Amino acid sequence: MNLFTIAWKSIKQRALASSLTALSVALGVALMVMVLVINGTVTRMFSQSATGYHLIVGAKGSPMQLVLNTIYFMDKPIENLPYKYYETLKKNSAVLHAIPFNLGDTTQDGRFRIVGTIPEYFEVEYIPGKHFEFRDGKALSDGFEAVIGARVARAYGWKIGSEFPIAHGGNLDDIHAEKFKVVGILAPTGTPNDRAVFIHFDGFYSIAGHEKPLDEARAQDAALNSGDAPIILPNPKPIEGGGVGTVRAATDVPKEAAPKPAAGPRKIASEQKEVTAILLQMKSDTLAYLYAPRINKAPVAQAANPIAQIDRLLRDLVGSVRTMLLVLTGLIIIVSGISIFVSIYNSMADRRREIAIMRALGARRNTVFSIIVAEAVLLCMIGWLVGTLLGHALVFVAAPIVEARSDVLIDPWSFEAGEIWYILPGILLLSIVVGLIPGFTAYRVDVARGLQE
Amino acid sequence: MSLILQEIRKSYREPGGTVLPILNIRRFELASGEQMALLGPSGGGKTTLLNVIAGITTPDSGSVVIDGVDIAKLHEVGRDRFRSKKIGFVFQTFNLLAAFTALENVLVGMSFAGLGGNKKRAEELLKHVGLGHRLHHRPAQMSVGEQQRVAVARALANQPSLVLADEPTANVDPANQQTILDLIRANCRERGVSLLVVTHSLEAAGQFDRVDKLSEFNHPRAA
Numbered sequence: 001m002n003l004f005t006i007a008w009k010s011i012k013q014r015a016l017a018s019s020l021t022a023l024s025v026a027l028g029v030a031l032m033v034m035v036l037v038i039n040g041t042v043t044r045m046f047s048q049s050a051t052g053y054h055l056i057v058g059a060k061g062s063p064m065q066l067v068l069n070t071i072y073f074m075d076k077p078i079e080n081l082p083y084k085y086y087e088t089l090k091k092n093s094a095v096l097h098a099i100p101f102n103l104g105d106t107t108q109d110g111r112f113r114i115v116g117t118i119p120e121y122f123e124v125e126y127i128p129g130k131h132f133e134f135r136d137g138k139a140l141s142d143g144f145e146a147v148i149g150a151r152v153a154r155a156y157g158w159k160i161g162s163e164f165p166i167a168h169g170g171n172l173d174d175i176h177a178e179k180f181k182v183v184g185i186l187a188p189t190g191t192p193n194d195r196a197v198f199i200h201f202d203g204f205y206s207i208a209g210h211e212k213p214l215d216e217a218r219a220q221d222a223a224l225n226s227g228d229a230p231i232i233l234p235n236p237k238p239i240e241g242g243g244v245g246t247v248r249a250a251t252d253v254p255k256e257a258a259p260k261p262a263a264g265p266r267k268i269a270s271e272q273k274e275v276t277a278i279l280l281q282m283k284s285d286t287l288a289y290l291y292a293p294r295i296n297k298a299p300v301a302q303a304a305n306p307i308a309q310i311d312r313l314l315r316d317l318v319g320s321v322r323t324m325l326l327v328l329t330g331l332i333i334i335v336s337g338i339s340i341f342v343s344i345y346n347s348m349a350d351r352r353r354e355i356a357i358m359r360a361l362g363a364r365r366n367t368v369f370s371i372i373v374a375e376a377v378l379l380c381m382i383g384w385l386v387g388t389l390l391g392h393a394l395v396f397v398a399a400p401i402v403e404a405r406s407d408v409l410i411d412p413w414s415f416e417a418g419e420i421w422y423i424l425p426g427i428l429l430l431s432i433v434v435g436l437i438p439g440f441t442a443y444r445v446d447v448a449r450g451l452q453e
Numbered sequence: 454m455s456l457i458l459q460e461i462r463k464s465y466r467e468p469g470g471t472v473l474p475i476l477n478i479r480r481f482e483l484a485s486g487e488q489m490a491l492l493g494p495s496g497g498g499k500t501t502l503l504n505v506i507a508g509i510t511t512p513d514s515g516s517v518v519i520d521g522v523d524i525a526k527l528h529e530v531g532r533d534r535f536r537s538k539k540i541g542f543v544f545q546t547f548n549l550l551a552a553f554t555a556l557e558n559v560l561v562g563m564s565f566a567g568l569g570g571n572k573k574r575a576e577e578l579l580k581h582v583g584l585g586h587r588l589h590h591r592p593a594q595m596s597v598g599e600q601q602r603v604a605v606a607r608a609l610a611n612q613p614s615l616v617l618a619d620e621p622t623a624n625v626d627p628a629n630q631q632t633i634l635d636l637i638r639a640n641c642r643e644r645g646v647s648l649l650v651v652t653h654s655l656e657a658a659g660q661f662d663r664v665d666k667l668s669e670f671n672h673p674r675a676a
């Protein structure tokens with residue numbers, strides 16, 4: 001019969017008090033587990049989504065805004081780059097993949113972003129080691145085709161063959177007449193791709209009014225070729241929502257004057273096209289490191305390292321929130337620890353005789369001390385185990401709600417390293433600390449007097 | 454096993470500060486395998502004497518030599534170890550651990566002597582004292598007579614050289630008093646264990662070949 005068996009007997013003897021104290025620890029641990037799991041999910045979501053490409057190239061401005069807008073479909077597009085810039089970049093021998101993104105439009109109700117891109121986007125790993133999978137259908141191949149993320153499909157109930165129009169520049173009063181047909185539905189990725197509608201780049205420019213007016217486009221092209229700066233900024237007619245196609249804002253173009261809808265894909269001159277961002281995968285990390293400053297030094301564009309931007313975001317914003325939550329839950333656990341201390345310490349008065357009997361039977365002071373500490377350790381470990389299960393169970397319950405509200409996919413059974421490296425040692429240390437004083441009380445029990453109680 | 458007490462003095466300081474002498478024993482002996490009863494009134498120092506012999510309490514002065522070892526001179530850890538291996542205790546109030554079953558009560562005592570894994574021996578002992586059917590019952594589920602039998606089995610579990618019994622029948626119903634006494638004596642005799650029973654019962658003491666009155670050799674107030 002070892003110390004833990006003896007301690008366990010004592011815990012069982014005071015089942016109600018023991019259960020309540022273990023439960024208080026469990027609740028603290030559950031909260032901490034939830035914070036860690038959700039934080040881990042958010043961190044992974046941001047980090048993983050950002051790791052598929054070396055650089056995001058876009059108009060000069062805030063690199064954070066560029067990354068948030070291009071990768072996470074948050075915030076507004078900064079501005080556009082000439083399509084020729086994209087073509088030049090794509091031909092660069094250091095570039096493995098250059099994917100153009102045209103952003104700015106949304107679905108008819110404004111809930112999801114429209115992304116004009118090329119079929120190659122679906123061939124590149126969206127995060128290292130992971131390729132897009134189609135739950136249904138295929139990738140884009142023609143002008144008015146669309147591939148939709150899993151979340152979009154669920155939200156609208158769209159299937160292969162469903163057709164939909166898009167809102168110009170996010171302006172819900174300005175719906176393009178052209179309709180796009182769903183040809184592919186992506187399997188869930190747990191990334192912002194789930195809530196995007198991808199349309200073919202050519203289709204995007206086949207929408208009436210999306211192309212740059214020819215005279216303006218030629219003037220810009222001339223400026224680009226001559227090296228005059230600024231080449232792109234400012235856009236002469238910016239509208240709310242920004243992005244490509246901003247020349248035809250609802251506020252400054254009367255509805256009756258709107259261009260006629262295109263019957264099918266049109267051939268648009270390169271100089272009339274623009275891109276909001278370019279996702280770059282270089283042939284090596286070193287090349288990415290070398291090319292970013294070169295792009296940034298030139299007047300046309302900026303190259304943002306998505307990982308660096310997301311690290312900054314996580315450190316500055318998410319990191320502080322996480323730290324605050326962890327400190328709060330840590331305090332909860334300490335309070336739970338104090339309740340264990342109070343419970344065991346209060347029981348010592350009743351257990352003086354029990355301890356004296358053990359001592360009379362030959363138990364050493366160290367032995368009875370260890371039994372009491374073992375009791376605190378057992379209670380805390382039970383609390384940790386129950387708390388860990390409870391925490392994951394709560395995340396399990398909350399996951400679909402969070403997913404529905406924020407599109408964040410949470411795996412309730414994903415185990416965070418912090419549960420082992422932070423919580424477990426923390427709880428173990430706490431249990432030893434709270435067991436010390438009751439342990440010393442047991443240590444100091446006068447056997448002769450205790451036997452007479 | 455032999456027990457020799459020499460020049461034992463023990464006193465307690467009362468809350469008011471006055472010193473209350475309890476024991477003043479010039480010499481007391483118990484031979485190996487001998488069984489004796491020590492008679493004395495309540496408050497006469499019987500329990501203190503047993504505590505001194507068991508090493509639970511240290512005397513103010515004097516020696517307690519058991520099998521050639523003066524346990525009064527041992528460090529506390531040494532006394533604990535000696536007690537767990539050499540001395541069995543039967544208490545007036547049984548002193549069983551309420552959370553443990555009969556078997557576990559025996560095993561827990563054995564574990565303190567490093568014999569915790571010998572479950573078979575614990576079961577045999579309990580069967581020997583007539584509790585084969587009560588192995589997994591807790592003290593609260595047993596009669597007082599049964600509880601004292603568990604205490605007897607526990608006292609013998611570590612194969613001690615000396616069993617100290619403090620009023621072992623005082624809390625047992627009259628029907629079981631003789632049984633308990635017989636059980637302790639027979640088991641000690643079978644194993645060649647020395648037995649010292651302190652009691653205030655003349656009837657119980659009368660069954661022993663050797664009966665000493667504590668007052669005859671303990672003179673706490675003598676200089």
